[in-house]
Amino acid sequence: MNSDENWIGARWKSLKTASQTLRFRLMVWNAIVVVLAAGATLAGLREGVRFALYHEVDQLLAEDMRQIVLMLEERPVDLPDMYQTLEQHAEGHIQHGWFVAFLDQEGKVVWSSAKAPDEAIDYPEKLAESRPTEVDAIRFIQHRLEKPSAGIAAVRLGTSLRSIWDDLARVDRQVLGASGLVLLLAPMCGYWLAGRATEPLSDMIHASARLRPSHLEERLPWRGTGDELDQLAATINGLLDRIAVHVSRKQDLLANAAHELRTPLAAIRSSIEVTLNEPRSVEDYQELLGELIEENDHLENLVNQLLLLSETESDRHFIHLHPISLDQAVQRSVEMFRGVAEENGLALHAKLQPSWVKGNVEHLRQVVNNLLDNAVKFTPEGGGIDVTLRRSADQSTVELAIADNGYGIPTEEHDKVFERFFRGDGHRVPGEPTQGTGLGLSICAAVIHSHNGEIKVESAPGEGATFRITLPLHDLRSEDQYGEVGEETVGESAKQAAKGH
Structure with missing residues (x-):
């Protein structure tokens, strides 16, 4: 007993799990859409067949009515002969239940064909002119003569709908059969199609499950379909x-x-x-x-x-971004290194345009200090260092360039100098061991990128090196608390920066 209960529980859990899969949901959605579409199509087809059959009956009744009216309008009217002709016609269409009746001014029957249904002949309500009326399984029309002839004022003509109803019943059985087939095949085809559609997802899941922090070479399959x-x-x-x-x-x-x-x-x-x-x-x-x-x-x-x-690679530094005078920050770094440059026999020149950026002044000062320290370190005695800061023509960016005429950097190392712990092979100072931690330029790159800027190097062995930094300019007019930009504002910024350092 327990084994049966365990089996039922396992099967129920398996079915519940399967019903929660994307493949099952796609199958259900596909089946619902297909069944609804097929049902609507078959229902529309059935109504189309019904309309066509009824329309054909109405057309035949209208044609027969016109022919009888023409016979009555002939002068003189041979009623016995006409009655005989109509009776023969009714006998010839007995399987369709065709009938005709002549009425007088008061609506009483003057003559009717054999087997004419009483419910149609004695229909008490007033009929619309030549408009089909349906009673039980009989459909008939009535036409009132403009000039009564031989006591006949109106003609009532109809037929049985039994054959049409039989045809529609056959159509209904076929529609039900087709609906059942669609209802059976839709989930099966939907499950197969859903499997085809979700197979790439299964491959992705399996590939993702194989990923490990120490083995990230696994990649998801790409089928080349572009979907x-x-x-x-x-x-x-x-x-x-x-x-x-x-x-x-x-x-x-x-x-x-x-x-x-x-x-x-x-x-x-x-x-x-x-x-x-x-x-x-x-x-x-x-x-x-x-x-x-x-x-x-x-x-x-x-x-x-x-x-x-x-810190520069995290989001924490964005909290400290605020408008700063970049020219004042660079000027302070230049003044700090001027004494060191003179001790090493170097000429340090600075040409700075007033420029404001939004950033972290400590981090940007660190960048300038790192670049000036490298320039002093790798420029021989008698050389020079030029620091320039200028705004772009469209006033959207500012470029800081620090150039020396030292030993230079080989072209193949231009991209590597910004990598962590890269210190080259001693190319810049021939005969001397490489010094430093190899983090200075990587810190510069990280700081500049965190300020939405760019940094690059232009250099060749024996021709010195130029580091160019591009940062977006900050428009102080968008800062209500700063008012107009002028010498006084820049001076205050310099005083605040001096207090901070």
Whole structure:
């Protein structure tokens, strides 16, 4: 008993699950549409046949009525001969129940053919002229003569509808049979068609189920039909490509960060272990502490850069966007690096147009600082650094260019310089080891992209490098709280920026 109940429960659960599938719903929708369409078509066909049959009967009655009226209008009228002719005609169409009757002025029957139905002959109500009337299974018309002849004032002519009803009954049986066949085949065909339609979705589900964070090479099948399912597959595959790139970049970042953190930590541990191997003087311990502080500074700088890079790739930084004077922010960075440039024998020039953008002043200052630091670092003594800021002709964007005449960057490295932890192969300073964390330019690219801007490099070995940044201009007139843009407003912005730093 329990086994039967378990089997019934399992079957019920299976049917319930199947009824919730898209394939089942498509089958039901298809069956409903097909059945309704077929029902409407068959019903329309049945009504069309009924109309055609009735119309044919009415036409025959009208023709017979015209012929009888012509016979009555002949002069003289041979009534016995006409009665005989009409009786013979009624006998010849007995299977159709054809009949005719002549009425006088008072509506009483003057003469009628044999087997004329009483319900039609004695119909009490007034009839419309030559308009068909139906009583039970009899359809008849009446025509009133303009000039009564031989006591005959009206002609009533009709026929039985039994044969037509039999024909319609046969049509009804055929319609019901066809409806039953459609009702039987519609779900079966609908289930098959739904299976064909949802098969790509099943493949997508199975392919998606095989996806793993560590194995993102799986892609959804593409049939090449160009339909919505192919568009869905292409869209999801594009998303998977972006996810794979994102996961790969995160994995590379984690691996590179671990490597960069391990090196100074290993150096710190090694220095401490060497120092602890034997007693040291106070000066030795002080020297060790100084080295530890330097390594700690390197670690702190690396961690800060990683945090900044993570922040620029999130949505949190958009909360801090506000109108800033970009020329004042760049001017402050230029003044900060002017002393360093002079110490290295470099000429630092700046030509800045007043420009406002909407952004994070700290992040944009970090970008300018990174680019100026690289320019100072990779430009030999006696060189120069030019910083220009100018608005576009249509006043929609502003371009910041920082150019040096240093060692330059090979063309094949132009796209790589913005990758995380990329530090080149020492091309820019021949004979010297590559320094830095390799995060500076990747931070610049992330910050600029988060401000809806673009950054690119133009360089060649021995010809220096120019970094160009394009940002959308901000119209202060759209900010009610800022009023008119002028020297006083820019000056206030500079004071606020100075207080913030």
